Amino acid sequence: MAAYSKKVMEHFMNPRNVGEIKDADGIGEIGNPVCGDMMSFYIKVKDNKLEDVKFKTFGCGAAIAVSSMVSEAAKGKTLDEALRITNKDIAKKLGGLPKNKLHCSNLGADALHKAIKDYLDKKGK
Amino acid sequence: MNSKIRKDNKKRIFFDNASATRIDDRVFKEMESYFRENYGNPSSLHDFGELAKSAVESARKKVANLIGASAEEIYFTSCGTESNNLALWGLVRALKGKGNHIISSVIEHYSVLNPLxxxxxxGWNISLVPVDECGLINTKDIENEITDSTILISIMHANNEIGTIQKLKEISLIAKKNNIIFHSDGVAAAGIIPVNVRELGIDAYSFSAQQLHGPKGVAALFIKKGTRIKPIFLGGTQEKGRRAGTENVPGIVGFGKACELAKIKMEDNIKYISKLRDNLINGIINKVKNVKLNGHATDRLPGNVHISFKYIEGESILLMLNMEGIAAASGSSCTSQALKSSHVLNAIGLSPTMAQGSVLFSLGKYNTVEEVSRLLEVLPPIVKRLREMSPIYKE
Known part of the structure; x- marks a missing residue:
């Protein structure tokens, strides 16, 4: 079904870091139900590092797997390192995504970056 | 997932009968000798050809009988899409000079919408009438669209997604009154619910074998005697020149047998399948909160269960069901190659979220009470799991 890689299916069936962080330092949201996928990322920052990353996602198998992979890749990284994670990296880590899913579902890194920017904005104020 | 497709047939459950059906063993058996022994071309003069020809003609009678037509009004094609294309292009080109306006609906299958x-x-003018929230066409809307140049009305019998059955008789009366040809795409309906083209007053009707436990690759177009139509395939004189190309003899034989079986058992099948359907609908509504049954409460195909699960997306549900060996379909944009949610769900005014969360379970005669119970066991935890992941979920 849907020609997903083993890695995608593995993350889809066992997604890492699902949930919300109540007192999150930053929140990033992307997408909307009209286009099919919607992701919310929550981060906790300590000493310039992502101490915790959680997500909630409405969407297809790819969107959920992407969110899970982003959370895994970002956890423990410095903010700079996390900001350098790209959607492309995530697709690669997942063993590739079906062509038609590369754009709409592969927005996890953007959502993460939004959460980091939200944190930086709040901190700046 | 391709690498580990389940081989244990027992555990697999097929709730996607709207997309394809399992061939009936009796149909398969009937076809066999037309591959292995009687493989002649019906156009040939020798005995091989004669045998093939008589098999095709005998099948034609059975196919005609399913919809109350006569054999000479049945034209074999390769699929429902071809039947619809032949009907639309064939009729409007034969009617050129009489007018250039066609009336159809927004919920037709793509094999009607895309030709239109x-x-x-x-240069043709096309009017697409809307549907209400149950998927029903208001026949007044059709009447209001009619002009002096209207030559064709094409309205599907039953919708392949939400299962709503249209009031064809009312539409045919309007067509007749205004001297307009009436075509209906019956692919989702023929063999499932009773069809009588005479009683319904239809001029052309498309239907396909694979929807009624027959083989893929064969379908038919009924064209009422005396109706002018131009071919879209040019070649030999098969099907009285209206559809050139060597006949799919084994397929046609199988189609005939499938129609015969569908006709004999129709009442029993309707009773059996609609009971399964109602069990499934009630079971889902009882066990899962925030769901919506789409389509019409009563004017509905016997096997159609089209449900929207609020807060979650259809492809995710299908993937998790598939892991359990259960096959279903969805109108979510994520499941379509074009990444657009179903035009039918948009037409009935379903919100984008509810369209994304839609799942179609289409039941058939081979489904069982046990399979429905199994689905009702497996489905609620899947919905729960996905909702817990959803950023828009509110208890």
Whole structure:
């Protein structure tokens, strides 16, 4: 079904870091139900590092797997390192995504970056 | 997932009968000798050809009988899409000079909508009437669209997604009154619910074998005697020149047998399948909160269960069901190659979220009470799991 890689299916069936962080330092949201996928990322920052990353996602198998992979890749990284994670990296880590899913579902890194920017904005104020 | 497709047939459950059906063993058996022994071309003069020809003609009678037509009004094609294309292009080109306006609906199958789109580019005027929230056409809307140049009305019998059955008789009366040809795409309906083209007053009707436990690759177009139609395939004189090309003899034989079986068992099948359907609908509504049954409460195909699960997306549900060996379909944009949610769900005014969360379970005669119970066990935890992941979920 849907020609997903083993890695995608593995993350889809066992997604890492699902949930919300109540007192999150930053929140990033992307997408909307009209286009099919919607992701919310929550981060906790300590000493310039992502101490915790959680997500909630409405969407297809790819969107959920992407969110899970982003959370895994970002956890423990410095903010700079996390900001350098790209959607492309995530697709690669997942063993590739079906062509038609590369754009709409592969927005996890953007959502993460939004959460980091939200944190930086709040901190700046 | 391709690498580990389940081989244990027992555990697999097929709730996607709207997309394809399992061939009936009796149909398969009937076809066999037309591959292995009687493989002649019906156009040939020798005995091989004669045998093939008589098999095709005998099948034609059975196919005609399913819809109350006569054999000479049945034209074999390769699929429902071809039947619809032949009907639309064939009729409007034969009616050129009489007018250039066609009336159809927004919920038709793409094999009707896309030819109409192409016609629009080529000078025909197309009106698509809307449907209400149950998917029903208001026949007044059709009446209001009629002009002096209207030559064709094409309205599907039953919708392949939400299962709503249209009031064809009312539409045919309007067509007749205004001297307009009436075509209906019956692919989702024929063999499932009773069809009588005479009683319904239809001029052309498309239907396909694979929807009624027959083989893929064969379908038919009924064209009422005396109705002018131009071929879209040019070649030999098969099907009285209206559809050139060597007949798919084994397929046609199988189609005939499938129609015969569908006709004999129709009442029993309707009773059996609609009971399964109602069990499934009630079971889902009882066990899962925030769901909506789409389509019509009563004017509905016996096997159609089209449900929207609020807060979650259809492809995710299908993937998790598939892991359990259960096959279903969805109108979510994520499941379509075009990444657009179903035009039918948009037409009935379903919100984008509810369209994304839609799942179609289409039941058939081979489904069982046990399979429905199994689905009702497996489905609620899947919905729960996905909702817990959803950023828009509110208890």
């Amino acid at each position: 789109k192409e016609m629009k580019k080529n």
